[in-house]
Amino acid sequence: MKRVAILGSTGSVGTQTLDVLERLPGAFVVVALAAGRWSPCLASQVERWRPATVGIADPAPVREHFPDTHVLTGKDALRRTVEVAEPDVIVVATPGLTALAACLEALQAGRVLAMANKEALVAAGALVMRIARDCGGTIVPVDSEHSGIWQCLQGEEPRAVAGLTLTSSGGAFRDTPVHALATATPEEALRHPTWSMGPKITIDSATLMNKGLEIIEASWLFDIPPAQVAVVLHRQSIIHALVEFIDGTFKAQLAVPDMRLPIANALTYPERVFADLPRLDIARLGMLSFEPVDDRKYPSIEVARRAAEAGGTHPAVLNAANEVAVERFLAGDVRFTDIVPLVATTLDRYAERSRSTDEWASAADSIEAVLTADAWARATCRELQP
Ligand SMILES: NC(=O)c1ccc[n+]([C@@H]2O[C@H](COP(=O)([O-])OP(=O)(O)OC[C@H]3O[C@@H](n4cnc5c(N)ncnc54)[C@H](OP(=O)(O)O)[C@@H]3O)[C@@H](O)[C@H]2O)c1
Structure with missing residues (x-):
């Protein structure tokens, strides 16, 4: 039986992963589940699947909810969950860069990542792929495309x-x-x-x-x-x-x-x-249709291509600024049509700074470099007026 860990087990991809496992009895054992915080959903998953390890990012004490389980909490919980549970395959179904350190830990140990999360590859693709290559880890994509x-x-x-x-x-x-x-x-x-x-x-x-x-x-x-x-x-x-x-x-x-x-x-x-x-x-099925993308309606593709072309930590800035702009839209702070311009302006400012400050022209070759660019982009995009 393959040993599976699911990072982000209570979310959209996480719950669908458990649905798949229900359909394949005897093929997998769930050795770890991880989520952002305690919830009735997580509690019922632990009750059903009895994983030996549970990771929870929230540092609040939760051990009384899971008396027979090894519970890891706090900032480093995802990485330690992967380290302790020793899964064969890790489903990465957390958003943003929350599981970046856990992904690197798994790849360093030569494990298989079933990768739904795209942000880690966008922001830290060079690092993730280098470690996979050097250490024999495998990344199997889950993102449907x-x-x-x-x-x-x-x-x-x-x-x-x-x-x-x-x-x-x-x-x-x-x-x-x-x-x-x-x-x-x-x-x-x-x-x-x-x-x-x-x-x-x-x-x-x-x-x-x-x-x-x-x-x-x-x-x-x-x-x-x-x-x-x-x-x-x-x-x-x-x-x-x-x-x-x-x-x-x-x-x-x-x-x-x-x-x-x-x-x-x-x-x-x-x-x-x-x-x-x-x-x-x-x-x-009937007809399957294909149309070109209207660049005027969807400027995001061009902005993303620009970040990719600039390389280094620019895609990390793109990703982080986009997360903040989306949060601001969902909070009612900016309009839908402000999202992409906010991301583009953040990228422009980053490119300007990178040109004037040598240490900023960094490659995305360490977690620190990626997280520094990420933090800068978040702070900048949060302050921008549309
Ligand atoms: N949904 C899809 O169909 C789909 C398709 C392709 C790719 N993806 C990608 O898959 C990833 C997950 O997407 P989703 O839609 O499933 O997200 P989601 O529904 O928002 O679920 C996110 C999961 O991650 C957990 N989580 C959040 N912050 C965490 C943290 N700091 N530490 C540990 N766990 C944390 C959440 O737990 P709490 O609820 O307790 O916070 C939840 O279990 C994203 O990168 C997305 O782009 C999703």
Whole structure:
């Protein structure tokens, strides 16, 4: 039985991971669960799965809730959870950079990461991939588009790849005219047309910054320049990604838009298993459509490409500024159309500072370098007036 740890077990990806495990009895043992804080959801997961270790970021005492479990709390809880539980595979389903140290710990020990989290790769891709390479760790993507590419690439030579294409549903505002976006409310932006996900990623889908981040994620995962990663609007969310080969052939990966499919794929890799999940009825699919992305409506992609091109710690700044801008929008502090300009201005200021201060032109080659850029971006973006 494979030993599994789930970081972020109470969230959207985390709960769907446990649903997949319910469907594969006898194949896995849950050795650790981790979340941000104690909750009835976490308590019922611990009751059901009886993991030996539980990690909770909140330092508040919780041991009385889990008398038979090794409970780790506080800032370093995720990393220590991975260290203590010794899982074969770690599902990384926490947001932001919260699990960066835990990911590095796991890769250093040569473990497998089933990686839903994209921010760690965006902000610290050079570091994460170097440690994976040097220490024999494996990263299997869970993000649906990257899982699609991963599946299309099996058995193919890297030099045969001409380019990658990520599909996007277009998010909550795909049919909203540009002039109406300024008054869009958080409730409207949180109504995703095809996927059910956590709030941050749903807003990123509405701005299409999610695709910007995914371009950088794909570039690191598949060792391909960001310029060779395209984005296309595909309303049905049936094709998740395409790979173009040098002979002009495309391979596409199709499945119902249900995160449990890429989760199951990553957990059971390199095998495929029957988990009784929803299936496509190809004959009833009807039309699958593709449209170019409207750059005027979705400036986020260009901003993300700029950060990727600048390299070093610029993608960490992009990621952190975006998190703050989304938080400000959800709190009613800025408009929907302010999100991307706030990120772009933060990046511009960072680029200016990097040019004038030598020590700032740093590579993203240590956790400290990434977290320093992250903290600077958060503080700057929080203070900016739209
Ligand atoms: N949702 C999707 O369908 C989807 C698809 C592709 C990629 N992703 C990526 O997967 C990641 C997770 O997304 P999500 O939508 O599942 O998020 P979510 O629903 O917000 O869940 C986040 C999980 O992480 C935990 N967490 C938050 N802060 C933590 C901390 N400091 N230490 C330990 N645990 C912490 C939360 O626990 P508490 O609730 O106790 O705070 C919760 O269990 C993101 O990087 C996202 O971009 C998600």
